[in-house]
Amino acid sequence: MRNLTVALDVMGGDFGPSITLSAASQALSLYPNLYLLLVGQSDTIQSWLYSQSSDIQKRCSVIHSEQVIEMDERPVSALRNKRQSSMRLALDAVANGQAQACVSAGNTGALMAISRMVLKMLPGIERPALIAALPTLNGGRVHMLDLGANVDCDSDTLFQFALMGSAMTRVVEGISRPRVALLNIGEEEIKGNDQIKQTAQLLHNSGDINYTGYIEGNALFTGQADVVVCDGFVGNICLKTCEGLTSLLLSRLFSAQRTPAWKKWLIRKVFPEVIKLKDAMNPDQYNGASLLGLRGIVVKSHGNADENAMATAIGEAVIEIERQVPERIADTLESALMGK
Amino acid sequence: MRNLTVALDVMGGDFGPSITLSAASQALSLYPNLYLLLVGQSDTIQSWLYSQSSDIQKRCSVIHSEQVIEMDERPVSALRNKRQSSMRLALDAVANGQAQACVSAGNTGALMAISRMVLKMLPGIERPALIAALPTLNGGRVHMLDLGANVDCDSDTLFQFALMGSAMTRVVEGISRPRVALLNIGEEEIKGNDQIKQTAQLLHNSGDINYTGYIEGNALFTGQADVVVCDGFVGNICLKTCEGLTSLLLSRLFSAQRTPAWKKWLIRKVFPEVIKLKDAMNPDQYNGASLLGLRGIVVKSHGNADENAMATAIGEAVIEIERQVPERIADTLESALMGK
Structure with missing residues (x-):
């Protein structure tokens, strides 16, 4: 059983850390080979981490982020002005190989636009x-x-x-x-x-x-x-x-x-x-809806998800890492689009 | 209580006369001031009428029609080639004042196209x-x-x-x-x-x-x-x-x-x-969905409606006649579109 690392946008969604951090601890209990990169306000995340078991502490890393993308922010503004946002840094972590998937409950349009720029599309997909x-x-x-x-x-x-x-x-x-x-x-x-x-x-x-x-x-x-x-x-x-x-x-x-x-x-x-x-x-x-067509795994949770629902979205990311979804979609596309 | 006349497309819908005629008798029992123009194969309608009470017989007239518009027929073909269809003759009856509303469970696209041509649109509505x-x-x-x-x-x-x-x-x-x-x-x-x-x-x-x-x-x-x-x-x-x-x-x-x-x-x-x-x-x-924007009342029933549902659609036509829906929409449009 190999280890899996998911980058979690802690600040995303209607309720932010209060929900995402509870969901993190639930998902870590459910999946013993899961590691989390918690991306957001490090003070908030660290003070939550102190209250957790040593096992959970060992399986979490923190990436500090100063900025948050608002739920009604235009994607183009988020792309330009929020390069230090929790969503952006979580996606950067997937792009540079620190994590194998990103989970966010944040602004859908921004998640799509930033994913597309940071992770790039699979060949043949626009x-x-x-x-x-x-x-x-x-x-x-x-x-x-x-x-x-x-x-x-x-x-x-x-x-x-x-x-x-x-x-x-x-x-x-x-x-x-x-x-x-x-x-x-x-x-x-x-x-x-x-x-x-x-x-x-x-x-x-x-x-x-x-x-x-x-x-x-x-x-x-x-x-x-x-x-x-x-x-x-x-x-x-x-x-x-x-x-x-x-x-x-x-x-x-x-x-x-x-x-x-x-x-x-x-x-x-x-x-x-x-x-x-x-x-x-x-x-x-x-x-947990998946953004398909990217060279990486991105799972979008409902903005108003509670901790159980958010943990389900993290579970969806785990399944997609295990099944190597983007790689296998790329294989299919290659044979289908070559023949066109 | 004034009398209301509804033209019923007896042949329309997935089940045709077996459902529409049962619905007709149900609606006539529910609305004592309702009269029906039954449009379709006259043999079928007449043999059904013989089995009904004299009250129901007195409140029904029959318009014979040879043609039926198929559920998958293109509207333009129905317009050109089905001038003797039950749907067309039912709408003609509204246009020439024999009935105050038409009810059909037939092909939606054809109903819209023929209604538009036969009844015409209200001013300002396309x-x-x-x-x-x-x-x-x-x-x-x-x-x-x-x-x-x-x-x-x-x-x-x-x-x-x-x-x-x-x-x-x-x-x-x-x-x-x-x-x-x-x-x-x-x-x-x-x-x-x-x-x-x-x-x-x-x-x-x-x-x-x-x-x-x-x-x-x-x-x-x-x-x-x-x-x-x-x-x-x-x-x-x-x-x-x-x-x-x-x-x-x-x-x-x-x-x-x-x-x-x-x-x-x-x-x-x-x-x-x-x-x-x-x-x-x-x-x-x-x-019973209503086609709005016409100079007349047209109610579309689900194609797969049973007799109760079909009777509800006839009831919707009765309400619209009583409330003079097209006239009152025309009044609203006149004041709204004049000011534009």
Whole structure:
């Protein structure tokens, strides 16, 4: 079991160190071969470290950073003016080999722009895409991209997303020929906008992708596709709508304030399927979207993630290091794009 | 109580007359002042009519139609070649004053194209939009448009959607200044694509709309907006994703095959909130999206609607006739667009 090092942007996210440091200690307990580079205000990090076990202390290093990128800061300003920010230094650590992955809950646009400049793109890929997994009705997962890194995408970009999503799913899920579908407003060929129709044509003609056609929003969770491709505008709205709706449904069913202890007991005894559902839909366990297409591993956590969700994002980085995701995507791209 | 006449496209939808005719009899029972023009294969309709009560027989007229527009037919082919289709003749009946509204579960693109040609647009509106209501956490409703009539929309079109959605919500919900929000991938001003940013500018500058800013997918159900505006590509995918996710969650909780009678009894007694939730989320009661912007009322039902859902769509047409929706939207547009 080789050691893995993840650079953690301690200052990122809506809650900063209070969440990221608790998540760090949780992840270190979960993964015994994990080392963390904690990037942020060193005073805050050191005072937290003193309170930790000697094992945790030994597995953490600190990189001091003076600057923080704000959640509403423009990417171009973050690129130019925040070269000493926690996010930038965490990505620098991946670029110079100190760490094998970066995890941040900070500004998505800035993370994408800085990753692209610091880590560089894989050959043949123009823009990174955010990918994450959602649960399906048959107990599986569907990987969806892009989830918000790119608001406008032409058909070449969407085709590259399909290639990367397929390669990632093959590596992470062990599916030999992942079924790739294109998110659209109908299943018929005449449906959709020009980009979608052109992308469908590219996918049809590609021997490297197991393309299964258009998929509609209501079929996302049926398990009929392993990878679903869309632009970042649609993907982001779709994903957040799912989160909003799930919270609405679960809050109505499981409001802790309203449910007395005997009812909770009864639910547990008589309706185990309700508990299973609650666990299956818990968005925390799906936290951590990966930025694909870079020469390095970058995992984006939700800005408002709690410590469990943030620890899940660190776990996602661990899996991607172990499975060598960027290297294996690069191999796939090489053979697919050479043949074009 | 004045009489209301709705032209029903009997042949439309995935199941045709078997569903639409059952829905017709349900709607006629619900609305005593409703008359129906049943448009479709007259043999089928007449043989169904013989089996109905004399009251229902008296309140139905039949318009025979030889042609049916297929669900995957291109709108332009439907426009040119299907002038005797049930959908076309139902819309003709609204145009020539025989009916005050048309209800169809047929091909959405064809319905939009034919409505536009036959009924004409309201002054100042270029393209019709599909609008429907979704439930919110606080027991209210949020009206969302466009839900799939227009795949590409520029900022002028989105601005017109905001005007129409606001007017419709004022009339139907009785809210004097409906809160209008723009669906986007973030709440900050820098987020979104060019169309969204330009539309935000138009809405900011308009005195006729109570514009409250961007809204994200996860806030759709919070009740913080009365009207949510987006293009038809995003809206359609968003709505269908909600339907898919709701079915997934409800099917896991309420699978009729798996739940024994005593458990159902227990749910009803001990967890009335579960039943309330099921009722509140039942997509049937939200069936019936209206095509706004036309000089007439057109309600689109889901293609796969069952008879209850189809009857709800007919009920939506009844409400719009009673509230004179197109006339009142035209009034709003006149004052808003004159001032531009």
